[in-house]
Amino acid sequence: MSALLERGAARVGLRRGLIGGAVVLLVSLVGMVEAFAKRSIVHELLGPLGAGLPIQLLDLGQVAWIGAVLLSGFAAARELLDHGEDRPPAGPALLAGGITGAVAGAMPALLVLLGTRFDLAEVFDKARPQLYALLSWGLVERGTPSGVDAFLATILMCVLAGVVGAAVHLMPPAHRKALGVGVLTVLVMGTIQDLLQKIDFVERTAWLSGLYDALYTREGMEPLGAALLLAAASGLHLVAPGIRAARERRRGDADAAGDYGDAPPSARERTMRWLGLGGIALLLIWFPFGFGKVPADVMDLVGIYILMGLGLNIVVGFAGLLDLGYVAFFAIGAYTVGILTTTDPDVGLQFGWSLWQALPLVVLFTIVAGVILGVPVLKTHGDYLAIITLGFGEIIRILAISDALKPFMGGAQGITLIPKPFDLPEIPMPFAGNPSEALIGRLNPGIQQEIYFPILFAVIAAAYVSWRLRHSRFGRAWMALREDENIAEAMGINLVSTKLLAFATGAVFAGIGGALFAAKLGSIYPSSFGLLVSINVLVLIIVGGMGSIPGVFVGALAIVGLPELLREFEDFRLLLYGAVLVVMMLKRPEGLWPAAIVQRELQRESDATVLP
Amino acid sequence: MSDLLLDCRGITKRFGGLVAVNALDLQIPAGSIHSVIGPNGAGKTTLFNCITGFYHPEEGEILLGGSHHLEFLRTDEITRLGVARTYQNIRLFPELTAVENVMVGLHARLESSLLGVLFSSPATRKEERWATEEALRLLEVVGLGGKGDGLASNLPYGDQRRLEIARALATDPKLLLLDEPTAGMNTGETASMIRFIRRLRDDLDITILLIEHDMKLVMEISELITVVDFGQKIAEGKPSEILANPRVIEAYLGRGAAEALDVRTAAAAPGAAHDATSDADADAAADTASDSGTPPGPEPTSSAGSQPDPVDEGGGSA
Numbered sequence A: 001m002s003a004l005l006e007r008g009a010a011r012v013g014l015r016r017g018l019i020g021g022a023v024v025l026l027v028s029l030v031g032m033v034e035a036f037a038k039r040s041i042v043h044e045l046l047g048p049l050g051a052g053l054p055i056q057l058l059d060l061g062q063v064a065w066i067g068a069v070l071l072s073g074f075a076a077a078r079e080l081l082d083h084g085e086d087r088p089p090a091g092p093a094l095l096a097g098g099i100t101g102a103v104a105g106a107m108p109a110l111l112v113l114l115g116t117r118f119d120l121a122e123v124f125d126k127a128r129p130q131l132y133a134l135l136s137w138g139l140v141e142r143g144t145p146s147g148v149d150a151f152l153a154t155i156l157m158c159v160l161a162g163v164v165g166a167a168v169h170l171m172p173p174a175h176r177k178a179l180g181v182g183v184l185t186v187l188v189m190g191t192i193q194d195l196l197q198k199i200d201f202v203e204r205t206a207w208l209s210g211l212y213d214a215l216y217t218r219e220g221m222e223p224l225g226a227a228l229l230l231a232a233a234s235g236l237h238l239v240a241p242g243i244r245a246a247r248e249r250r251r252g253d254a255d256a257a258g259d260y261g262d263a264p265p266s267a268r269e270r271t272m273r274w275l276g277l278g279g280i281a282l283l284l285i286w287f288p289f290g291f292g293k294v295p296a297d298v299m300d301l302v303g304i305y306i307l308m309g310l311g312l313n314i315v316v317g318f319a320g321l322l323d324l325g326y327v328a329f330f331a332i333g334a335y336t337v338g339i340l341t342t343t344d345p346d347v348g349l350q351f352g353w354s355l356w357q358a359l360p361l362v363v364l365f366t367i368v369a370g371v372i373l374g375v376p377v378l379k380t381h382g383d384y385l386a387i388i389t390l391g392f393g394e395i396i397r398i399l400a401i402s403d404a405l406k407p408f409m410g411g412a413q414g415i416t417l418i419p420k421p422f423d424l425p426e427i428p429m430p431f432a433g434n435p436s437e438a439l440i441g442r443l444n445p446g447i448q449q450e451i452y453f454p455i456l457f458a459v460i461a462a463a464y465v466s467w468r469l470r471h472s473r474f475g476r477a478w479m480a481l482r483e484d485e486n487i488a489e490a491m492g493i494n495l496v497s498t499k500l501l502a503f504a505t506g507a508v509f510a511g512i513g514g515a516l517f518a519a520k521l522g523s524i525y526p527s528s529f530g531l532l533v534s535i536n537v538l539v540l541i542i543v544g545g546m547g548s549i550p551g552v553f554v555g556a557l558a559i560v561g562l563p564e565l566l567r568e569f570e571d572f573r574l575l576l577y578g579a580v581l582v583v584m585m586l587k588r589p590e591g592l593w594p595a596a597i598v599q600r601e602l603q604r605e606s607d608a609t610v611l612p
Numbered sequence B: 001m002s003d004l005l006l007d008c009r010g011i012t013k014r015f016g017g018l019v020a021v022n023a024l025d026l027q028i029p030a031g032s033i034h035s036v037i038g039p040n041g042a043g044k045t046t047l048f049n050c051i052t053g054f055y056h057p058e059e060g061e062i063l064l065g066g067s068h069h070l071e072f073l074r075t076d077e078i079t080r081l082g083v084a085r086t087y088q089n090i091r092l093f094p095e096l097t098a099v100e101n102v103m104v105g106l107h108a109r110l111e112s113s114l115l116g117v118l119f120s121s122p123a124t125r126k127e128e129r130w131a132t133e134e135a136l137r138l139l140e141v142v143g144l145g146g147k148g149d150g151l152a153s154n155l156p157y158g159d160q161r162r163l164e165i166a167r168a169l170a171t172d173p174k175l176l177l178l179d180e181p182t183a184g185m186n187t188g189e190t191a192s193m194i195r196f197i198r199r200l201r202d203d204l205d206i207t208i209l210l211i212e213h214d215m216k217l218v219m220e221i222s223e224l225i226t227v228v229d230f231g232q233k234i235a236e237g238k239p240s241e242i243l244a245n246p247r248v249i250e251a252y253l254g255r256g257a258a259e260a261l262d263v264r265t266a267a268a269a270p271g272a273a274h275d276a277t278s279d280a281d282a283d284a285a286a287d288t289a290s291d292s293g294t295p296p297g298p299e300p301t302s303s304a305g306s307q308p309d310p311v312d313e314g315g316g317s318a
C-alpha cells in the first residue's frame, strides 16, 4: 500500500480531481455539455455489445466533460514524474488517476443527486433534467428513484476515465503521442461530419461519397470506421518521424552552410515553395466550385477577417501600436461602399456607383482616416494609445447610428440594397453531365455573383504587400519602433511618417475588407461594427502569432472559420475565446504559427535542451 | 586644432530643481578621441542626451561642423547629420536578430520608395542586397561574424556592446558617442575594445567622444579629457594634466585620495607622465575596490601586471 502511495499519489489525485471536477461543473453548468451533445461523434460506440448499456453513442458533450476527467488523470500521472523520467511508476500513477477520477466524478454526481431533489435552475439556468440525464448516462430517468445508481454510475465512469488517462501516461512517449493524434483525428472527423455533408464535390464524386457512406452513419461515425481511422492516424504518426528525419537529414547539409535567417533559399527549395503556393492557389480557386455555397460563404468571412488581420498585424504586430478601434476603418470601407452604391432612394447620395468605382474612394478615405487617427496619437503609447483608438472606433459607430446623419448613413436601420459586384448571365456548361461537372459543378449565377474571388484576390494582394513591407526598410523601421521607440528614432527613423504609414496601410486593408463585406451582404447595419470586431481581429492575430503573416491565416481559420462551422459553439464563443487565450498565453505565447525569427529561436532553445 | 566637429557652448539642462548640466562648454576637434569623465551623477549621460536630441537643453547651443544647430533638431535628424551613439544600459532591439539590428541602423542610408518596395523594383532589390551585405560586413568589423542570425537579446553581454557599436556604425557617423563602452567587460575584452576604438578613428576617420569610468582606458586612449562634476566642467586637458590636477582628483577620487596622490605626484614630478598614469590607476583601482567592499586581491595586481603593453601602445600613437 505504501508503495502505491509513494510520491504523494493520493494528494496529487485529490488536487487534480478537484481541478478536473471544477472544469466538469463549469462546462456542465454553462450549458456546453447539453449543447455539444447534439453533435454525435461515433454512433453506437460499442456496436452490438453496447445494446443494453446506457452509452449508445459518443457525442461531443461527453467528450467535453469525460475528456476533462481523462485529461486530469493524465495530468495527475504526469505530476508523479521524477525529473528526467518518461513514465511514472505504474501503481501510484494508476492510483492517482483513479483518485482523480473519483474526486472529479463526485462533483457532477453530486450535482445530479442534488438537482433531482431541488430546483437548481433558479441559480444555474442550465441545470435542467436534460443535463442530469447526460451526466448520469440516462440513469436518472431509467434507474432507481433514489438516484443512487446514477450517482455511482457517474463516479464509476469518471474513475474509469481517470485511470485510463493515467494509463495513457504509462505508454512510451511516441506511442502516447500517436494515440493522441489518432483520438484527435477521430474527434475532428466526427465533429466535421455536417461540414463534409455540405461539400458539393463529395456528393458528386462517386468514390468520395462511397467513402463518406462507409465512414459515417446518419448520426456520427461508424464504430468500425472510427476504429480504422484511429489506427490509420496513429500508425501514420508513428512512422512519420522516420520519414521526416530522413528528409531533414537530406536538407540538413544545405542548412549547415551557415545561413543567417533571411538567406536566399536554395533553388530546389524555391521551386518547392512555388509549387506549394501554386497548389494552394489552385485549390483556393477551385474551392467555391468544389465545396459549394455554404463553405464558400464561410471562406468569404474568413477572407475578410484575414484582410483585417493582415492590416492590424502591421499596426500591432509589426509596429507595436495597440489599436483597439480598428473596426472604424472596416466601417468606413463598408459605409463608403454603402453610401455610394446603394439603390435605396431614401439613403445615400444616389450615385448608383458600382463597387469597383467606389473602391478607389474607399482606399482614399481610409488613408485619410488612418492619418486622422494617427496624428493625435503620435505621442501616445501603450495603454493610452489603446484607449484613444478604442474611442475612435466608437465614434465612427456612433456617427453611423446617429439621427443627424441618417439621410446618408441610414441610422440604426443601416443601408440596404447594396448591389452585388457582378451581374453576369449564366454561362452554360460545355460538358454538362460528364466528369468535369463533378469536379467544378455548374457555373451558375449563384457562384458568379459570389464575392469569393474579389476577396481571394484582395487577400493575396494584402499578404503580398505585407510580406514586401516586412522585408523592407519600412518593415524594419516598424519593428524597431515596436522594440524601442526612442532608439528607433536615434537610428534616423522618422517616427511620424513611420507610424502614419503603419496606420494608413492597416486602415486600407480593413477598408477594403469592409467594402467587400458590404458588397457581400448587400446591407450593412451599425451593429455589425462594434467593439467585438476589433477584439476578434486582435484575438486572431494573437492566436496566430503576433507579427506573423501565415499566423494571420491560421488565426482567422481558427477564430472565425471554426466557430462558423460549429454552430453549437456560438453561445460559448466568448467563453471559448477566453479559454483559448489563457491556454495560448500559458502554453504557446508565440502563437500557432509564430513569425520566422521566433520559430528559429524556439527551435534553437529546444535543440539546446536536447543536446546540453 | 583647427576645425571643430562639435562645439557645445554653455549648454544647461535642468530636471526640476536639479541642474544636471550646467553651462557646459565642450569643443571636439575632428578626428580626435575625447573623453568625458566625472563621478556618478555628474551629468555625463545627460550631456550625451543633449547632443543626440534625446533632451533639448534649456540654454546654450550645440554646433555640428560649425553650421548645424543640433539643439533644435530631432534625434533622427541629428543621426542623419552623422552623430551616432551607444548607451550606458545597452539598448538593442531585443526581439530582432543581430543582422536586423544593424540593418535598422542602415535605415537612414536606404532610399527605396514605397512603390519600389511593393513592386520589388530592381533598384530596391539591389539596395536590399547591399544592406544585407553591409550589415554582415559591419558585424565582421566588430567581431561578431557568424553571429548574425541570433536574437540580439540572446547574445552575451560583451557581444551586445559590440552589436550596439555595429548598429551605430551602420548610420555612417562622423561623430560617435560611446557611453561606457567597456562597462562589465574583463581586462582582456577591455584591451581589445581600446584597440578597436582606436581603429575606428584611425581607419574610419570617426571622431570619438567617450564616457568612461575605467581610468586605465581613459588615460590610455584619450587625447583630451573633460572632467565634469555636478554638471560643470571642472578641468580639461591631456591625460597627464588631468592626473596632476588636484581639483579633479578631489572630485573624482575623494579628498583623502587627493592628498595621498598629491605627495606622490610631487615626488614623481620630474619623471615621465606614464609613471603618474600607472600610479594613479593603481590607486584608483584600490580605492574603488575598498569603496565597494570587494577585497583588494588579485584585481589591482592583475591590472598593474597588464599595464606595460597597452601603455606602450598608447605612447607609440601619441
Ligand SMILES: Nc1ncnc2c1ncn2[C@@H]1O[C@H](COP(=O)(O)OP(=O)(O)OP(=O)(O)O)[C@@H](O)[C@H]1O
Binding pocket: B015, B018, B020, B038, B039, B040, B041, B042, B043, B044, B045, B046, B047, B088
Ligand atoms: N530624465 C531625468 N529626470 C530627472 N533627473 C534626471 C534625468 N536624467 C538624469 N537625471 C539626473 O541628472 C543627474 C545626472 O545624471 P546622468 O545620468 O547624466 O549622470 P552620469 O554622469 O551619466 O552618471 P553615471 O556615471 O552614473 O552614468 C543625476 O542626478 C540624475 O539623477
Ligand SMILES: [Mg+2]
Binding pocket: B044, B045, B046, B088
Ligand atoms: Mg551615465
